[in-house]
Amino acid sequence: MHIYKVGGAVRDRLLGRPVSDIDWLVVGATVEEMHAKGYRPVGADFPVFLHPTTGEEYALARTERKSGRGYGGFTFHASPDVTLEEDLIRRDLTINAMAEDEAGVLYDPYHGKNDLDQRLLRHVSPAFAEDPLRVLRVARFAARYAPLGFRVAGETLELMRQISASGELQALTAERSWKEIERALMEAQPQVFFQVLQACGALPELLPELEDDTQALVALEQAALHEQPLHVRWACLLHGLAPASIKAVNQRLKAPRECQELALLTGECLAQGNQALALPAMALLELLQKFDVYRRPQRFEDFLVACQMTAFGEGKAGYPQADYLRGAAAAARAVDVKPLVQAGLTGQALGEALKAERLEALEVYQRS
Numbered sequence: 607m608h609i610y611k612v613g614g615a616v617r618d619r620l621l622g623r624p625v626s627d628i629d630w631l632v633v634g635a636t637v638e639e640m641h642a643k644g645y646r647p648v649g650a651d652f653p654v655f656l657h658p659t660t661g662e663e664y665a666l667a668r669t670e671r672k673s674g675r676g677y678g679g680f681t682f683h684a685s686p687d688v689t690l691e692e693d694l695i696r697r698d699l700t701i702n703a704m705a706e707d708e709a710g711v712l713y714d715p716y717h718g719k720n721d722l723d724q725r726l727l728r729h730v731s732p733a734f735a736e737d738p739l740r741v742l743r744v745a746r747f748a749a750r751y752a753p754l755g756f757r758v759a760g761e762t763l764e765l766m767r768q769i770s771a772s773g774e775l776q777a778l779t780a781e782r783s784w785k786e787i788e789r790a791l792m793e794a795q796p797q798v799f800f801q802v803l804q805a806c807g808a809l810p811e812l813l814p815e816l817e818d819d820t821q822a823l824v825a826l827e828q829a830a831l832h833e834q835p836l837h838v839r840w841a842c843l844l845h846g847l848a849p850a851s852i853k854a855v856n857q858r859l860k861a862p863r864e865c866q867e868l869a870l871l872t873g874e875c876l877a878q879g880n881q882a883l884a885l886p887a888m889a890l891l892e893l894l895q896k897f898d899v900y901r902r903p904q905r906f907e908d909f910l911v912a913c914q915m916t917a918f919g920e921g922k923a924g925y926p927q928a929d930y931l932r933g934a935a936a937a938a939r940a941v942d943v944k945p946l947v948q949a950g951l952t953g954q955a956l957g958e959a960l961k962a963e964r965l966e967a968l969e970v971y972q973r974s
């Protein structure tokens with residue numbers, strides 16, 4: 607049997623980028639031989655194994671044929687007679703379809719090295735169209751490698767257009783789509799992901815809410831430039847949508863709770879954040895209560911940063927509202943509940959007294 611390094615590890619080494627995980631390909635072996643060598647199978651009917659000591663993934667060479675709509679609609683054929691070329695041709699992009707043997711010799715039947723040099727994301731074969739997830743993968747690689755000058759090859763974009771027009775993207779599960787979106791959001795230029803989806807007609811299929819939203823991508827770009835975490839980037843992307851649309855997107859894509867929460871709160875409260883300096887003390891208090899800033903201070907901070915990123919996206923040089931609101935939050939949080947409890951207040955009466963004291967603290971803060 608022959609073992610090759612494949613996929614991202616080969617591509618990123620040639621690009622001079624750090625290699626995080628290595629995918630291995632095994633040609634000419636049977637499942638029984640893998641067992642005999644101590645490899646552990648990953649799943650019952652999938653020809654992928656974990657190395658006995660390193661834990662890295664070793665996949666048997668296989669061919670694939672589409673057998674139905676959407677995910678799972680694939681039949682695999684893994685056997686010792688499947689060649690390296692046959693395995694590589696089922697892969698998405700030429701730059702992902704290169705292999706390297708143990709001596710470091712490059713196998714590149716689909717000219718991935720040439721496309722790397724030309725900075726082109728190009729599909730390997732027409733079988734590309736068999737898995738609609740590849741539309742998202744290409745957009746994600748475009749976002750990742752945009753700083754290096756990569757773009758999607760014309761004929762690949764055309765194929766992505768056809769996939770989008772076919773309605774096949776609707777067959778993707780929320781889990782598979784979100785995984786790509788999440789990774790794309792964390793890339794250096796995540797806005798490119800959405801630009802590519804727009805260019806191939808996939809955006810109306812996946813995120814129709816964002817179609818005419820010109821502010822979404824500039825806010826996201828700022829969030830990435832400022833190295834913000836996933837949930838802040840997600841909130842920036844959705845900030846211009848009506849709360850009902852934000853809810854719909856969140857639920858359709860099954861975004862994680864932290865992302866859902868911050869996006870919705872940001873959508874609902876951004877206008878108030880922008881007007882913070884003109885808000886009456888009562889409105890300030892209600893904003894702080896809505897965020898439960900007493901128990902969830904970080905969530906309020908994330909909101910302020912998201913607001914700031916949207917302001918940067920609109921070309922503003924600063925966002926004084928953020929520091930002003932930080933000060934207001936600190937003033938309200940400084941109110942001590944203990945004396946009120948010691949005075950014998952409980953339940954609703956305690957809640958009202960606390961609110962009155964916080965309101966007063968905010969009024970003092972505003973005068974200072």
Ligand code: ATP
Pocket residue numbers: 612613614615629696697698699702703737739740743
């Ligand atoms: P990353 O740096 O994001 O891990 P990668 O290229 O290693 O990039 P993986 O998702 O780890 O991506 O997949 C490993 C390889 O498997 C890819 O390089 C590609 O050759 C192939 N591959 C993965 N998913 C698909 C897919 N949906 N369609 C076709 N080929 C795929």
Ligand code: MG
Pocket residue numbers: 613614615627629
């Ligand atoms: Mg990988």
